[in-house]
Amino acid sequence: MTPAQALPAVLDKIDADLHQSLERLFDFLRIQSISTDPAYKDQCRSAAEYVANDLSMMGFNAAIRPTSGHPIVVGKGGSQGKTPRVLFYGHYDVQPVDPLDLWEAPPFAPRISMLPDGRKIIVARGACDDKGQLMTFVEACRAFKAITGQLPLPITMVIEGEEECGSKHLFDFVKENADEFKLDLALVCDTSMWDPTTPMVTTSLRGLVYEEVRLTCADRDLHSGLFGGAVQNPLRVLARILAAMHDEDGRVTIPGFYGGVSELPPQIKADFKGLDLTPENFLADVGLKVPAGEKDRMLIEQIATRPTAEINGVIGGYTGEGAKTVIPAQAMAKVSFRLVGGQDPQKIRTAFHDFVRVRLPADGRVEFQSFASAPATELPFDSPVLAKARAALAAEWGKKALAIGEGGSIPIVGDFKRVLGMDTIMVGFALDDDRVHAPNEKFDLTSFHKGTRSWARILAALSA
Amino acid sequence: MTPAQALPAVLDKIDADLHQSLERLFDFLRIQSISTDPAYKDQCRSAAEYVANDLSMMGFNAAIRPTSGHPIVVGKGGSQGKTPRVLFYGHYDVQPVDPLDLWEAPPFAPRISMLPDGRKIIVARGACDDKGQLMTFVEACRAFKAITGQLPLPITMVIEGEEECGSKHLFDFVKENADEFKLDLALVCDTSMWDPTTPMVTTSLRGLVYEEVRLTCADRDLHSGLFGGAVQNPLRVLARILAAMHDEDGRVTIPGFYGGVSELPPQIKADFKGLDLTPENFLADVGLKVPAGEKDRMLIEQIATRPTAEINGVIGGYTGEGAKTVIPAQAMAKVSFRLVGGQDPQKIRTAFHDFVRVRLPADGRVEFQSFASAPATELPFDSPVLAKARAALAAEWGKKALAIGEGGSIPIVGDFKRVLGMDTIMVGFALDDDRVHAPNEKFDLTSFHKGTRSWARILAALSA
Numbered sequence: 001m002t003p004a005q006a007l008p009a010v011l012d013k014i015d016a017d018l019h020q021s022l023e024r025l026f027d028f029l030r031i032q033s034i035s036t037d038p039a040y041k042d043q044c045r046s047a048a049e050y051v052a053n054d055l056s057m058m059g060f061n062a063a064i065r066p067t068s069g070h071p072i073v074v075g076k077g078g079s080q081g082k083t084p085r086v087l088f089y090g091h092y093d094v095q096p097v098d099p100l101d102l103w104e105a106p107p108f109a110p111r112i113s114m115l116p117d118g119r120k121i122i123v124a125r126g127a128c129d130d131k132g133q134l135m136t137f138v139e140a141c142r143a144f145k146a147i148t149g150q151l152p153l154p155i156t157m158v159i160e161g162e163e164e165c166g167s168k169h170l171f172d173f174v175k176e177n178a179d180e181f182k183l184d185l186a187l188v189c190d191t192s193m194w195d196p197t198t199p200m201v202t203t204s205l206r207g208l209v210y211e212e213v214r215l216t217c218a219d220r221d222l223h224s225g226l227f228g229g230a231v232q233n234p235l236r237v238l239a240r241i242l243a244a245m246h247d248e249d250g251r252v253t254i255p256g257f258y259g260g261v262s263e264l265p266p267q268i269k270a271d272f273k274g275l276d277l278t279p280e281n282f283l284a285d286v287g288l289k290v291p292a293g294e295k296d297r298m299l300i301e302q303i304a305t306r307p308t309a310e311i312n313g314v315i316g317g318y319t320g321e322g323a324k325t326v327i328p329a330q331a332m333a334k335v336s337f338r339l340v341g342g343q344d345p346q347k348i349r350t351a352f353h354d355f356v357r358v359r360l361p362a363d364g365r366v367e368f369q370s371f372a373s374a375p376a377t378e379l380p381f382d383s384p385v386l387a388k389a390r391a392a393l394a395a396e397w398g399k400k401a402l403a404i405g406e407g408g409s410i411p412i413v414g415d416f417k418r419v420l421g422m423d424t425i426m427v428g429f430a431l432d433d434d435r436v437h438a439p440n441e442k443f444d445l446t447s448f449h450k451g452t453r454s455w456a457r458i459l460a461a462l463s464a
Numbered sequence: 465m466t467p468a469q470a471l472p473a474v475l476d477k478i479d480a481d482l483h484q485s486l487e488r489l490f491d492f493l494r495i496q497s498i499s500t501d502p503a504y505k506d507q508c509r510s511a512a513e514y515v516a517n518d519l520s521m522m523g524f525n526a527a528i529r530p531t532s533g534h535p536i537v538v539g540k541g542g543s544q545g546k547t548p549r550v551l552f553y554g555h556y557d558v559q560p561v562d563p564l565d566l567w568e569a570p571p572f573a574p575r576i577s578m579l580p581d582g583r584k585i586i587v588a589r590g591a592c593d594d595k596g597q598l599m600t601f602v603e604a605c606r607a608f609k610a611i612t613g614q615l616p617l618p619i620t621m622v623i624e625g626e627e628e629c630g631s632k633h634l635f636d637f638v639k640e641n642a643d644e645f646k647l648d649l650a651l652v653c654d655t656s657m658w659d660p661t662t663p664m665v666t667t668s669l670r671g672l673v674y675e676e677v678r679l680t681c682a683d684r685d686l687h688s689g690l691f692g693g694a695v696q697n698p699l700r701v702l703a704r705i706l707a708a709m710h711d712e713d714g715r716v717t718i719p720g721f722y723g724g725v726s727e728l729p730p731q732i733k734a735d736f737k738g739l740d741l742t743p744e745n746f747l748a749d750v751g752l753k754v755p756a757g758e759k760d761r762m763l764i765e766q767i768a769t770r771p772t773a774e775i776n777g778v779i780g781g782y783t784g785e786g787a788k789t790v791i792p793a794q795a796m797a798k799v800s801f802r803l804v805g806g807q808d809p810q811k812i813r814t815a816f817h818d819f820v821r822v823r824l825p826a827d828g829r830v831e832f833q834s835f836a837s838a839p840a841t842e843l844p845f846d847s848p849v850l851a852k853a854r855a856a857l858a859a860e861w862g863k864k865a866l867a868i869g870e871g872g873s874i875p876i877v878g879d880f881k882r883v884l885g886m887d888t889i890m891v892g893f894a895l896d897d898d899r900v901h902a903p904n905e906k907f908d909l910t911s912f913h914k915g916t917r918s919w920a921r922i923l924a925a926l927s928a
Contacts, residue, residue: 036786096788102684165786192690206689210787219751220566221902224774225670225872226656228802229766230746232756235775236710243707246700282694287683289827292696302693310688311699312790313781318798322500322629323674323835324560325800325873326776326901334782336789338692363753371787408689409789437790438685 003144003152003463010456013143018449021139022112022122024054025448028092028131029110029124035070035093036165044070044161047092051075051159058142060157067169070161074180077141078151084184084385084462085154087422089412090134091163091190094126095437102439112445119196120445128434132443133189134159136429136451143456152459156183160412163190166210166372167411174412175419185385185462186416189455191428194402196444199393199454201386202426203379204405205413206307207339209348210372213238213356214332216365221317224325232361234331235316241359242333245309249295252309252337254355260342261307272300285432304405308338336372338407345373374411379423385462389425392457396450427458467608467616467924474920477607482913485603486576486586488518489912492556492595493574493588499534499557500629508534508625511556515539515623522606524621531633534625538644541605542615548648548849548926549618551886553876554598555627555654558590559901566903576909583660584909592898596907597653598623600893600915607920616927620647624876627654630674630836631875638876639883649849649926650880653919655892658866660908663857663918665850666890667843668869669877670771671803673812674836677702677820678796680829685781688789696825698795699780705823706797709773713759716773716801718819724806725771736764749896768869772802800836802871809837838875843887849926853889856921860914891922 033047055062060075110124215234293302316331318324393401429447497511519526519539526539574588655666679698757766780795782788857865893911
């Protein structure tokens with residue numbers, strides 16, 4: 001029985017086992033695997049153990065592989081000889097949960113809830129990004145094993161624990177073990193649908209440079225009455241630097257920033273114009289009206305194919321209740337850049353450092369800390385595996401699957417191409433209202449269920 | 465025996481009792497009376513009780529008078545009939561202690577330490593501002609009582625507990641009880657020396673407007689990959705607003721800001737030029753070199769007689785360890801203005817609100833919270849009591865006492881003039897390196913000791 005022949009029974013099995021699949025996901029979601037905060041180190045380890053154990057129980061040869069950060073789970077299964085040999089990538093770590101007081105229920109107590117429009121949702125930190133998404137693939141594999149006794153293809157899973165803090169150790173791990181991971185095709189489930197009924201293959205991802213800037217002026221906090229007027233305030237210096245990063249038209253002003261950014265081919269631009277994406281609709285969902293990006297660009301370009309500079313966090317001085325008349329000694333900002341096309345992360349980083357330094361007063365000091373650095377990545381539009389994946393998605397959702405770029409970054413995808421020579425098919429079931437990285441993160445139950453079915457179809461299609 | 469006749473014995477008594485005076489001050493410093501943080505409400509009450517009890521033991525008729533915030537201690541002593549009847553103002557509350565990790569020892573465990581240059585110092589939050597300073601006056605009164613059995617003048621003490629959070633209830637309290645407090649002269653000990661050997665009467669104080677600004681863009685935190693490029697970031701809006709508050713020459717750009725600001729008389733300006741205050745010396749003490757104020761102004765003008773706009777705190781987005789790719793929904797800044805001459809606090813506040821609103825995107829929202837609002841205040845240079853105070857200080861320190869403006873704000877001093885018709889003599893013993901409002905606040909032992917002696921001399925001089 002070929003995977004294609006087994007597919008109807010596999011899909012039935014997925015439907016029949018949905019409740020058990022959800023129980024497994026909930027167990028996974030209860031683990032507080034916040035990778036960026038060292039206080040959660042043990043919980044990250046527990047999440048890795050959960051994944052390794054689950055893969056082992058399905059018959060994968062699974063191991064927890066150490067790094068000098070959080071460990072990486074590697075699982076290998078399926079009969080050798082079949083093609084394509086696929087590498088599935090996901091991550092067991094999640095974002096921090098602050099501000100905690102905006103969560104309607106504890107972030108690590110997953111629950112099923114219902115939206116006013118009747119959609120059932122899974123609510124928890126990681127429900128979507130990436131625990132819920134990666135489990136759609138795992139559950140599809142499980143259903144194949146249950147029905148056919150084997151995986152439809154040779155599958156190697158790489159599930160890391162540092163995606164939310166820059167995948168610092170994954171890159172070297174993949175490079176050092178290139179023989180294990182240099183397969184035929186990579187699959188990733190960490191992206192979005194176009195809308196709740198329209199599936200999508202993500203064909204490009206923006207890269208990311210993430211920097212922390214710490215400015216110091218005086219050697220201690222000072223009284224703004226006694227020193228105000230003469231002493232430089234690092235919050236003022238920082239405000240001027242951050243304000244200068246964009247011009248009045250929303251363009252990034254850092255010299256050389258747009259080097260390597262190409263204009264879209266006319267045909268793609270025309271396709272984009274045909275999409276039903278208006279700034280009004282997109283922004284109304286988050287309580288806004290006015291696009292804040294480059295003035296001469298379509299919204300879909302602003303969020304998918306144009307680079308950005310973003311201020312992710314600022315702190316300095318007195319931020320508690322009430323008033324404190326202080327001139328702080330220090331101010332800190334976290335700044336990140338989304339990259340497209342051929343933008344070089346190292347050049348962007350250096351240009352940003354120069355941009356900051358040239359704006360410092362002569363007696364000001366700056367320290368930088370770098371958290372992420374990954375170029376953009378693109379899948380050729382004429383790839384045969386892309387065609388197979390789109391057809392499988394169309395069969396599941398009853399609607400043509402779009403092939404389009406996405407604004408987020410999955411740094412390792414660039415390395416799959418550069419280091420391992422593999423293309424990556426990115427299929428995901430996130431929706432715009434999933435509150436990814438924010439309080440009350442959710443994943444539609446339909447995304448989880450039909451996502452699992454979608455992967456079963458894609459695996460069957462790839463094996464044909 | 466007149467106060468002037470008793471003075472030598474009073475000064476000897478102060479010297480002999482220095483150790484006991486310090487023990488009393490240390491007991492006072494151990495009370496964590498942080499007024500701006502509601503968590504310390506009981507401790508503020510304890511500090512009020514400490515003061516009231518101490519005054520009662522000296523024979524003052526002392527009471528803890530309630531307000532809807534922290535209470536105000538009022539103590540009345542001295543034979544009626546003598547003049548001038550003086551009102552002494554001080555405050556028992558202190559600044560918050562954050563960042564706590566920069567303190568070399570716990571902030572409320574006072575200790576005597578020694579600087580590398582041999583100066584002995586009292587280290588604790590409030591050691592200078594204002595517990596140490598106000599106790600110099602209290603100890604001078606105590607020495608007079610001990611030697612002469614009575615106070616040299618009728619003295620009413622008003623010791624409040626909300627100076628560090630805007631003296632919110634003191635103003636109404638003084639107005640409502642104007643009959644009690646409308647005396648002949650106010651005395652305040654909350655200001656500085658010119659340098660460690662040069663005493664000073666402060667003849668003007670800058671006013672203060674303190675505002676909190678909270679900007680909201682989207683209705684929740686968003687993923688900077690999925691939304692970055694299209695969604696407005698309140699940190700970017702805030703940076704542009706804060707950066708726009710000053711022009712390239714350090715002038716404040718808020719429309720109408722300089723209304724009511726006069727140029728100094730030529731003679732005063734000439735006196736200022738004769739001072740040994742260079743930007744290099746003043747700034748080197750705090751690790752800086754370049755004056756950040758209005759480019760065409762002397763340093764003494766920048767810190768004493770010119771108005772300022774200062775950013776006291778900013779927070780927004782992710783500020784923890786590591787990287788989080790978030791576009792925050794909100795950003796907050798605390799901004800304050802030091803006012804001089806006839807600048808109207810209400811007009812400044814309104815102009816600032818307008819300045820912010822006009823820079824908001826159409827879908828951005830702002831909330832303001834106001835914490836302080838006080839105009840500047842000035843003492844006439846030809847005042848006879850000023851001459852007496854300067855002579856008394858010169859006798860103690862063996863050096864001419866300067867009469868000069870100061871950059872800080874003591875909001876109630878303006879009301880003493882406007883509401884009660886009283887001038888205020890401000891004499892204080894703080895030094896530039898006292899780390900007021902910062903970690904490791906200190907007060908020189910010499911400031912405390914000779915400060916107490918100075919007040920004994922001033923009281924004797926005023927009673928003559």
